[in-house]
Amino acid sequence: MNVSEEAMSKKQSSPHHTQINQKLKFLFLVILTNLLTIFIFTASSSHISTTLFQLPGPGPVPDVAALLIELNATRHEVVAGRAQIAALQKSLIAMQFDSPMRSGPRFDDLVANLSNEAELSIGPHKLPLGYNRRMGSDEVYFSVGAGCLKHKHELAKYTSSYRVGGECPVDDVFAQELMLKGCEPLPRRRCHPKSPENYVEPTPFPDCLWTTPPDASLVWDAYSCKNYSCLIERRRARGSFDCKDCFYLEGREKHRWLYDNGGLDFGIDQVLATRRPGTLRIGLDIGGGSGTFAARMKEKGVTIVTTSMNFDGPFNSFIASRGLIPMHVSISQRLPFFDNTLDIIHSMHVLSNWIPDAMLEFILYDIYRALRPGGLFWLDRFFCLGSQLNSTYVPMFDRVGFGKVRWYAGMKLDRGVKKNEWYLSALLEKPKT
Structure with a gap:
């Protein structure tokens, strides 16, 4: 081996020696902490027992004041010992987090x-x-x-x-x-959001469910459109927009979930009929666009919270103007509901194969957690490739533990059969036991 090879060998072995030194240092501190604990408590307890609980002989009566002084001194030693142990434990934790074996910010x-x-x-x-x-x-x-x-x-x-x-x-x-980017929730700020100019009160309920809100109900600075007329006309424009026709309440939104075609499109009445009347009361719509699913459920006496992002459109403001409850959170965030509380959770298009498999499985388990026993998960037009459906997603749903109430898979044909693109619509149930 020449000089350069020896130097290279030493350089490669250096991290290994560093890791060994860190492990030995960690082991030494653990042993030292345990020994110190044993010493403090055994020494203190034996001192107290021999001083206080030894039967007095025929000699003079013990000095009580002196014994109290010794007892207080022992107590101070115990407190000091505990402080030393806490300091050592803190050092152990700090060393563990500062170890070169651990990467990433703190x-x-x-x-x-x-x-x-x-x-x-x-x-x-x-x-x-x-x-x-x-x-x-x-x-x-x-x-x-x-x-x-x-x-x-x-x-x-x-x-x-x-x-x-x-x-x-x-x-x-x-x-x-x-x-x-994962910085969710954002930290609070000590400032006031900009208010709309010439603010107009919302339309009264129930007309607000199907009425376009006034332009003066929100601040338009963040969006390319500066009024609702522009957003409504966007449905005719070329290009890709998130939920392109969601703001046009007289179009496709007016008829969503009213009819059940026995295939991919489930009707709200048919879904509600799977449960005893009045037992589906509260729920969540994940990625609910402009809130139409919540509006339809509101008409049936069911309260739905709608999560939505503002992708070049005031989706959350629009939902609120319809008299519904918006929640500005992404799918990355844990559902802010307690275990076993919601009657129904719905999601259309948002949960699909663009989400990494491991992340999607966590999301499904979170949905399962938030649903009450017997609660329904309405998965509406889940998109994936045919090769993924049976190999990846069906086993994933089975692992989570949902039962199947309705299940329909149909090929997406607008881009041709060779693409092998599929939609899945399913009504899944959280078991009662």
């Missing part, structure tokens, strides 16, 4: 060198009343998405581009991009 990296406003918006903050048993801590953090760790500069911009108490910048597009 929370401390996130808040380092941020502005004061950014740090305040993230935390931690000490609880005014001290340690809280329910929280298991004496400090509290704001909820911030894990993806923020990888987009620190964008996060700093989002939390520092305003005057405290002033008007927030109109940065809806930037904020949503940050959410889609």
Whole structure:
């Protein structure tokens, strides 16, 4: 072996030796912590027992004051010992997270060198009343998405581009991009959102369900269209737009879910009929566009929360103007509902093969979690390739544990048979036992 080969060999073995040293250091601290614990508590307890609980002989009566002094001294030793143990445990944790075997940013990296406003918006903050048993801590953090760790500069911009108490910048597009990168939920800000000029009150219920809202009901700065007429005419325009005709309530939206063709299109009445009347009461529509599914269910006495993103259109504002409940969250976020609470969850087009398999399975398990026993998951036109349907997605649904109430797969023909593209519509049930 020549000199260069020896140098290369040493260079390659260096990380291995570093990892061994880290493991040995970690093992040494663990042993030291355990020994210190045994020493403190065995020494303290034996000292107390021999001093306090030894039967007195024929000699003089023990000095009680002296015994109390010794007892207090022992107690201080125990407290000091526990503090040393806590410090060692903290060192162990720090060493474990700082180890070269661990990669990726840490929370401390996130808040380092941020502005004061950014740090305040993230935390931690000490609880005014001290340690809280329910929280298991004496400090509290704001909820911030894990993806923020990888987009620190964008996060700093989002939390520092305003005057405290002033008007927030109109940065809806930037904020949503940050959410889609995994920085969800976004941190809170101490500023006021811009208000619409000449704001107009919403249309009263129930007319609001099928009435186009007034233009003065929202701020249009973030969108290429500056009024609802433009959004409605978008259905005729060339190019690709998210939910292209969703704002035209007199078109296809007017007839969605009214009819059941026995195939891919299920009707709301037929789905409701699978359960005892009145037992489907509350639910969720994932990626519900302009809120038409929730509007139809509202007419049937069912309250639906609609999640939607604002992709060059005021989808959340439009849903709210219809007297419905919007929720601006992406599919990356855990459903903000407690276990076993929702009667029905619906999703059309959004859950499809564009989502990584592992992520989709987590989403399906989350849907299962939020549904009550006997609750329904209405999967509406799930898109995939024919080769994926039986090999990937059917086994995935089986693993999650849904039962099949209705199931229909049909080929998507608009781009030709050779593409082997399929839709799946299914009504799935969470088992009662």
